[in-house]
Amino acid sequence: MKLDFTLICSRCERETDTGGTPNVCTECGAPLLAVYPLEEIAKDFRPESLEGRRWDMWRYREVMPLAADEEPVSLGEGGTPLLSLPASAKTAGVRELLVKEEGLNPTYSFKARGMSAAVTRAVAGGAKGFVAPSAGNAADALSAYGSRAGVPVRVYMPKDTPPLVIAECRALGAQVELIDGVISDCGVKAREFAKQTGYFDVSTLREPYRVEGKKTMGYEIAEQLGWSLPDAIIYPTGGGTGIIGMWKAFAEMETLGWLEPGKRPRMYVVQSSGCAPMVRAWESGAETAEPWKDPETIAWGLRVPGAIGDFLILRAVRESGGAAVAVSDEDLLAAADELLHHGVAACPEGGATLAALYRLRADGHIGPDDKVICFNTGAWIKYVE
Amino acid sequence: MKLDFTLICSRCERETDTGGTPNVCTECGAPLLAVYPLEEIAKDFRPESLEGRRWDMWRYREVMPLAADEEPVSLGEGGTPLLSLPASAKTAGVRELLVKEEGLNPTYSFKARGMSAAVTRAVAGGAKGFVAPSAGNAADALSAYGSRAGVPVRVYMPKDTPPLVIAECRALGAQVELIDGVISDCGVKAREFAKQTGYFDVSTLREPYRVEGKKTMGYEIAEQLGWSLPDAIIYPTGGGTGIIGMWKAFAEMETLGWLEPGKRPRMYVVQSSGCAPMVRAWESGAETAEPWKDPETIAWGLRVPGAIGDFLILRAVRESGGAAVAVSDEDLLAAADELLHHGVAACPEGGATLAALYRLRADGHIGPDDKVICFNTGAWIKYVE
Numbered sequence: 001m002k003l004d005f006t007l008i009c010s011r012c013e014r015e016t017d018t019g020g021t022p023n024v025c026t027e028c029g030a031p032l033l034a035v036y037p038l039e040e041i042a043k044d045f046r047p048e049s050l051e052g053r054r055w056d057m058w059r060y061r062e063v064m065p066l067a068a069d070e071e072p073v074s075l076g077e078g079g080t081p082l083l084s085l086p087a088s089a090k091t092a093g094v095r096e097l098l099v100k101e102e103g104l105n106p107t108y109s110f111k112a113r114g115m116s117a118a119v120t121r122a123v124a125g126g127a128k129g130f131v132a133p134s135a136g137n138a139a140d141a142l143s144a145y146g147s148r149a150g151v152p153v154r155v156y157m158p159k160d161t162p163p164l165v166i167a168e169c170r171a172l173g174a175q176v177e178l179i180d181g182v183i184s185d186c187g188v189k190a191r192e193f194a195k196q197t198g199y200f201d202v203s204t205l206r207e208p209y210r211v212e213g214k215k216t217m218g219y220e221i222a223e224q225l226g227w228s229l230p231d232a233i234i235y236p237t238g239g240g241t242g243i244i245g246m247w248k249a250f251a252e253m254e255t256l257g258w259l260e261p262g263k264r265p266r267m268y269v270v271q272s273s274g275c276a277p278m279v280r281a282w283e284s285g286a287e288t289a290e291p292w293k294d295p296e297t298i299a300w301g302l303r304v305p306g307a308i309g310d311f312l313i314l315r316a317v318r319e320s321g322g323a324a325v326a327v328s329d330e331d332l333l334a335a336a337d338e339l340l341h342h343g344v345a346a347c348p349e350g351g352a353t354l355a356a357l358y359r360l361r362a363d364g365h366i367g368p369d370d371k372v373i374c375f376n377t378g379a380w381i382k383y384v385e
Numbered sequence: 386m387k388l389d390f391t392l393i394c395s396r397c398e399r400e401t402d403t404g405g406t407p408n409v410c411t412e413c414g415a416p417l418l419a420v421y422p423l424e425e426i427a428k429d430f431r432p433e434s435l436e437g438r439r440w441d442m443w444r445y446r447e448v449m450p451l452a453a454d455e456e457p458v459s460l461g462e463g464g465t466p467l468l469s470l471p472a473s474a475k476t477a478g479v480r481e482l483l484v485k486e487e488g489l490n491p492t493y494s495f496k497a498r499g500m501s502a503a504v505t506r507a508v509a510g511g512a513k514g515f516v517a518p519s520a521g522n523a524a525d526a527l528s529a530y531g532s533r534a535g536v537p538v539r540v541y542m543p544k545d546t547p548p549l550v551i552a553e554c555r556a557l558g559a560q561v562e563l564i565d566g567v568i569s570d571c572g573v574k575a576r577e578f579a580k581q582t583g584y585f586d587v588s589t590l591r592e593p594y595r596v597e598g599k600k601t602m603g604y605e606i607a608e609q610l611g612w613s614l615p616d617a618i619i620y621p622t623g624g625g626t627g628i629i630g631m632w633k634a635f636a637e638m639e640t641l642g643w644l645e646p647g648k649r650p651r652m653y654v655v656q657s658s659g660c661a662p663m664v665r666a667w668e669s670g671a672e673t674a675e676p677w678k679d680p681e682t683i684a685w686g687l688r689v690p691g692a693i694g695d696f697l698i699l700r701a702v703r704e705s706g707g708a709a710v711a712v713s714d715e716d717l718l719a720a721a722d723e724l725l726h727h728g729v730a731a732c733p734e735g736g737a738t739l740a741a742l743y744r745l746r747a748d749g750h751i752g753p754d755d756k757v758i759c760f761n762t763g764a765w766i767k768y769v770e
Contacts, residue, residue, distance in 0.1 A: 051436045054609075055464050075728055076466020076486055079440050083461060087535075101461055104489050107730065108766070148728030150472075164549075168766055173726045224439075341558045343460055343533030345492065381493070381553055381766060 114210030218249030350376030499595030603634030735761030
């Protein structure tokens with residue numbers, strides 16, 4: 001199968017072969033990123049090329065890790081709504097507020113995008129099983145795509161993961177292992193299991209393609225805004241694949257000639273004050289983040305004490321002129337409630353982005369003329385105890 | 386506000402004014418249907434007109450109950466995936482099997498489409514509150530769209546409705562009343578409350594626009610299949626708005642010149658053997674259905690003992706050369722499980738359509754060369770007890 005991209009290490013820039021099931025850079029252990037021959041692709045691939053195509057993330061297939069004529073392992077991920085919230089925009093005092101409603105993906109979270117891309121390539125590369133640690137939303141997504149591909153899945157989750165998510169993984173046919181610990185503890189178990197069995201480890205940024213799925217959020221908002229971008233993006237950040245992916249997408253679209261260069265949004269990372277390693281690193285000016293001890297937050301997607309892509313997240317925030325901000329569980333829940341009362345069934349992490357908007361506006365990071373996109377990354381219903 | 390359609394009674398053909406908030410025909414009590422000047426619309430509205438439009442059901446706005454330049458009350462409903470299931474197609478012995486994944490709508494069911502259209506028109510017509518009876522999926526959909534429009538909502542549901550659905554309605558800001566009975570008992574309460582308070586009654590086919598929202602499922606599958614239709618559609622039927630709506634959509638598209646006339650699919654209605662009023666009516670050759678006594682099924686969307694649009698459902702089934710079939714709870718749950726193991730998080734009603742496919746194929750209603758669409762109408766997760 002001929003793949004028209006290369007895999008380059010995000011730290012040492014060493015190239016890794018796309019054959020089989022690559023993980024991280026074998027030289028330095030950093031995440032690998034897919035690099036496409038964009039100047040070549042731009043000759044035939046234009047916004048008009050998208051007309052009449054499927055409404056999911058694979059409409060951007062020329063800049064996705066997919067061979068010509070290859071069918072992805074898909075459940076219709078992407079193509080999510082971008083909803084205007086005029087009342088909250090007024091309260092916040094910004095020109096326009098849009099919510100990207102990622103809860104309408106398969107298994108009701110943004111994780112579907114990454115898993116569709118990762119499973120597609122890994123199955124083509126010969127994977128016979130999948131394993132991943134998860135705070136919850138990655139687990140049922142992987143369970144779904146593994147089943148879609150007919151490949152067994154094992155997921156490791158903290159034992160206090162909401163029962164509905166655990167039940168959904170099992171209903172989708174996955175083996176579920178519950179761990180007395182947080183996602184990093186689950187990660188250790190997942191890697192052990194992968195080593196023992198040969199199952200492919202789909203942990204965040206330990207394989208190159210989840211970020212390619214996530215980057216389609218960037219392509220979509222550009223397309224939904226008529227090939228323009230907002231002034232600011234506020235994104236709840238655990239492993240950070242979305243921030244890294246969208247920042248990559250904006251650079252790609254500039255090279256393709258689809259976006260005017262130099263007009264990228266400021267990227268704002270939101271975490272919970274009970275687990276804010278990126279915020280601490282950003283405030284101290286560090287290039288990487290120290291792991292957070294005893295992480296505690298009701299927004300379990302944010303209960304991620306450390307991220308292998310920390311330097312890439314911090315780089316995107318700095319290059320964009322953004323910031324990293326922590327909000328309390330109380331504030332993020334109140335903001336989620338506000339979204340619910342406007343009809344958007346937001347998860348706590350989605351609420352965190354609205355809470356962060358209020359904070360960033362008050363602090364002057366975001367101004368009255370800004371057009372802002374907040375991300376709701378999952379469905380309220382999955383969080384019911 | 387100028388509306389370019391008329392409302393015609395589906396039984397006596399009397400016209401009703403589109404102003405205010407019309408319910409049923411004031412002359413004979415039957416459902417009203419919107420009739421558009423299609424020959425006129427066809428002059429400017431073509432499949433190519435859809436290029437670059439939003440990915441939701443309002444992309445078909447020329448044939449929707451919407452004034453020029455009016456913004457609908459929308460949460461991004463529609464634009465759902467159409468997924469190929471080759472393994473189940475092989476098991477069933479049909480040429481192709483596709484699943485329309487309606488669980489990826491706002492509030493995770495097909496009901497979002499109807500509520501978006503109904504709430505849009507009723508708010509424009511002056512409604513100050515909404516009330517509806519529901520087996521579950523209509524209730525949280527109405528709760529979301531009411532909140533989106535800033536209009537209060539009251540829903541009446543059977544007291545054994547799954548707790549997650551009840552919780553979601555409340556989280557979205559609705560008043561929930563639980564009734565010791567089935568949906569028809571809830572309907573009595575809803576109509577009483579509407580009479581007392583002036584809240585607008587959004588019951589199935591007691592207002593003209595939910596069916597307009599549902600018909601977009603027909604437009605979408607035609608667009609997704611490159612302006613062609615399958616040989617057979619299998620649809621789980623409670624109130625029947627989807628069957629009536631899609632049948633209407635196919636007729637409209639023929640008039641618009643978008644579909645070749647005379648190539649409509651056979652429409653198959655599925656119910657549970659514990660509540661099968663349409664199946665009984667179809668088998669006896671009746672034009673309307675007697676209410677089902679003591680309805681009992683785990684698929685609560687099918688626990689609908691009678692339907693005001695029964696004669697329209699039966700007409701669509703007969704005109705199309707289809708059939709009505711009942712499946713047991715055991716069979717529909719096994720089929721839902723099969724869908725889950727292919728990665729599609731189907732609800733019991735969705736499972737019923739696959740169970741019906743096996744039955745209809747065995748009975749010879751559906752043949753080996755048929756291309757079949759089954760509808761998954763909601764998300765598995767909402768049904769967890």
